[in-house]
Amino acid sequence: MAVHKNRHFNEFVLREELKEELKRIEALRRETVISLRKRNWIVRGLLLVVAVSLFLVLWSTLPPVGAPMGLTFAVLGLSLGELYLIKETGGAKLRYAQEYKKAVGMHLLSKLELDLEYRPDFGVTEETFLSAGFYSRNDYTTYWSEDCLQGQVGGTQVQMAEVQAKRETKDSFTEVFCGWFMMADFPQPFQAPVVVEPRSGRPLLSGLWSLLPLRKQRPLSSQKFGESMEEEDDSEFEKRFVVHAADPEDLAALLTPAVKQRMLAFRVSRGSGVRFAFRNNQLMIAIPNRVKGKDWFDPSPSKPASDLLQLNAIAGSFLKQTSECFEIVAKLNLDKGT
Numbered sequence: 001m002a003v004h005k006n007r008h009f010n011e012f013v014l015r016e017e018l019k020e021e022l023k024r025i026e027a028l029r030r031e032t033v034i035s036l037r038k039r040n041w042i043v044r045g046l047l048l049v050v051a052v053s054l055f056l057v058l059w060s061t062l063p064p065v066g067a068p069m070g071l072t073f074a075v076l077g078l079s080l081g082e083l084y085l086i087k088e089t090g091g092a093k094l095r096y097a098q099e100y101k102k103a104v105g106m107h108l109l110s111k112l113e114l115d116l117e118y119r120p121d122f123g124v125t126e127e128t129f130l131s132a133g134f135y136s137r138n139d140y141t142t143y144w145s146e147d148c149l150q151g152q153v154g155g156t157q158v159q160m161a162e163v164q165a166k167r168e169t170k171d172s173f174t175e176v177f178c179g180w181f182m183m184a185d186f187p188q189p190f191q192a193p194v195v196v197e198p199r200s201g202r203p204l205l206s207g208l209w210s211l212l213p214l215r216k217q218r219p220l221s222s223q224k225f226g227e228s229m230e231e232e233d234d235s236e237f238e239k240r241f242v243v244h245a246a247d248p249e250d251l252a253a254l255l256t257p258a259v260k261q262r263m264l265a266f267r268v269s270r271g272s273g274v275r276f277a278f279r280n281n282q283l284m285i286a287i288p289n290r291v292k293g294k295d296w297f298d299p300s301p302s303k304p305a306s307d308l309l310q311l312n313a314i315a316g317s318f319l320k321q322t323s324e325c326f327e328i329v330a331k332l333n334l335d336k337g338t
Contacts, residue, residue, distance in 0.1 A: 014311060015306060018103060022103070022305045022306045025099050025103060028096055032092035032095060036089050040085045044082070044085070048078065051074035051075075051077050051078050052074065054073055055067075056070070058073070092301075097297075097298045098121050100314075101298070101299070101314070102118070102120050104297075104315060112319075114151070115151045115152040116149050116322060117149070117150055117151050118148070118149055118318075119150070123145025124145045124148070124181045124183075126143045126145075128183070129143070129145070129181060132275070132277040134197070134277065140165040141167050141168045142168055143165050144165075145162065145164070149321060149322060153184075153325055154329065157184070158184045158185075159183045159184075160182040160183075160321065160324070162297075163177060163178070163286075164178045177288060178289050180287045180289075180321070180324070181284070181287075183282050183285075184282065184332075185282060185283075185334070186282055187333075189281060190281065192246035193245075193246055194251055194255070194277070194278040195243070195277045195278075196263065198241065198273055199242050237260040237263070240264060240267060240272075259332075263332070266332060270287050271290055274288070283332070297314050299314060
């Protein structure tokens with residue numbers, strides 16, 4: 001397998017190499033995000049004048065119902081106007097962020113000479129995310145995926161993208177899953193799906209295996225595979241994970257002691273919330289962020305495109321994620337080329 005070497009970069013050199021691109025992106029930021037902000041404040045002022053005028057007209061011409069009616073129309077108009085402005089500004093920010101990330105990411109990949117492609121506007125489809133079996137559509141209300149890295153690591157095809165699944169309420173939102181979702185070819189063929197979740201996590205919904213016989217829906221700790229499996233009931237793996245499988249025999253061949261040890265080691269390095277799913281000859285891994293609200297690559301629209309601290313932080317995060325593609329394949333021994 002091609003070994004990924006942690007490449008260090010000098011942010012001053014990187015900024016100089018991207019000088020022309022950053023000029024173009026800064027012009028885009030000023031033409032879209034900054035100009036929209038200025039225009040929006042003018043529009044807000046005009047909306048406020050219209051709303052106040054409408055309120056005064058209705059208040060003076062239609063007493064006593066004019067005042068509450070005018071207030072209602074004024075508030076409604078201001079609210080709808082604000083929602084429209086927020087939507088327009090969000091589109092401009094997204095366009096700027098994607099152009100910035102594309103320039104920085106593709107430049108770094110060319111320097112590292114990796115067989116990976118970076119697409120900031122592409123991610124893991126919701127259908128693929130749900131197919132892993134970690135969550136159901138009822139668990140969250142909004143889904144978003146971007147910043148996709150895909151290609152070959154040695155002889156293994158990999159895809160890795162940022163995923164955000166959140167449940168929104170009237171007053172707040174809850175992060176159901178925010179982190180990285182990775183798919184990689186699994187070198188050992190298997191037939192039935194297997195899902196491995198943290199023992200402290202919530203159990204899988206019973207409907208997940210609705211097409212399978214009920215007797216095959218039990219977790220590993222309650223299944224009887226013979227004496228060798230019973231001896232592992234108190235193992236470190238059993239303490240840390242709950243395994244849901246459709247076929248006990250296939251599971252015993254898939255989760256060998258060596259595979260379990262690698263999964264435990266991966267849990268230590270990536271956090272206790274990691275989840276694994278074996279489906280369609282692929283391994284799917286959900287790696288939650290250790291810090292809530294973490295946004296890996298997005299630049300701040302309030303900072304110039306050439307801001308040195310921002311460039312350093314985003315380039316560092318990008319290198320970290322490209323390194324993870326290689327490290328995951330190596331740590332879990334997924335490379336087909338070896």
